[in-house]
Amino acid sequence: MKDRDGDRRLGRRALVLGGAAAAVGTAVLARQELAHVWWRLPGVEKPRVKGAVDFPGARWLAASPANLRRADRPDDYGIDRVIVHVTQGGYSSAVKAFQDPGHGAAAHYIVRRDGRVTQMIRELDVAFHAGNREYNERSVGIEHEGFVERASSFTDAMYAASARLTAAVCGRYGIPVDREHIIGHAQVPGTDHTDPGPHWDWERYMRLARRERAARTR
Numbered sequence: 001m002k003d004r005d006g007d008r009r010l011g012r013r014a015l016v017l018g019g020a021a022a023a024v025g026t027a028v029l030a031r032q033e034l035a036h037v038w039w040r041l042p043g044v045e046k047p048r049v050k051g052a053v054d055f056p057g058a059r060w061l062a063a064s065p066a067n068l069r070r071a072d073r074p075d076d077y078g079i080d081r082v083i084v085h086v087t088q089g090g091y092s093s094a095v096k097a098f099q100d101p102g103h104g105a106a107a108h109y110i111v112r113r114d115g116r117v118t119q120m121i122r123e124l125d126v127a128f129h130a131g132n133r134e135y136n137e138r139s140v141g142i143e144h145e146g147f148v149e150r151a152s153s154f155t156d157a158m159y160a161a162s163a164r165l166t167a168a169v170c171g172r173y174g175i176p177v178d179r180e181h182i183i184g185h186a187q188v189p190g191t192d193h194t195d196p197g198p199h200w201d202w203e204r205y206m207r208l209a210r211r212e213r214a215a216r217t218r
């Protein structure tokens with residue numbers, strides 16, 4: 001609901017935005033359009049709420065700021081990839097590593113064996129997870145608790161939760177749910193990582209993700 005306060009805020013933005021609005025060349029901009037223009041101005045970041053998550057139901061645990069680059073995606077960098085990882089360890093050790101400023105890497109999300117999702121980096125920000133600057137900037141990274149060489153790492157609950165998460169990310173940024181856009185770490189150019197490995201069931205994962213995506217657009 002738009003209250004008076006909201007209108008006042010919008011008024012102030014409209015003042016600041018006089019130039020930008022004129023550049024768009026419309027006398028009267030729709031409210032949504034104006035808001036859109038506002039967020040696209042260089043140096044203007046979207047507001048952040050402490051502890052907020054991008055995936056409803058996710059638990060928030062902040063990664064060390066040393067393992068990410070603060071950004072304003074998708075306005076400064078477009079997002080067109082989801083990258084699937086496996087932690088090569090337990091959930092707690094992954095959390096600890098991502099909170100360690102000396103680790104040098106962290107992903108946006110960790111999906112546990114029981115299907116619980118933890119978000120450690122906002123999707124706005126560039127997480128250091130792909131080992132490739134361009135792929136870090138254009139992707140959302142999802143870690144899965146377990147080991148590449150252990151087929152039993154990948155549970156039904158994990159596949160289901162991760163597919164929901166991937167479908168939500170794809171919906172948010174208009175990413176096609178296919179294997180060109182949803183890739184494993186091993187497919188990132190220049191990487192020597194093998195995750196998620198041969199036991200990760202891509203066919204099943206993509207089927208679940210497509211189903212979740214379809215359910216969201218209905």
Ligand SMILES: [Zn+2]
Pocket residue numbers: 084085086129185193195
């Ligand atoms: Zn990886």
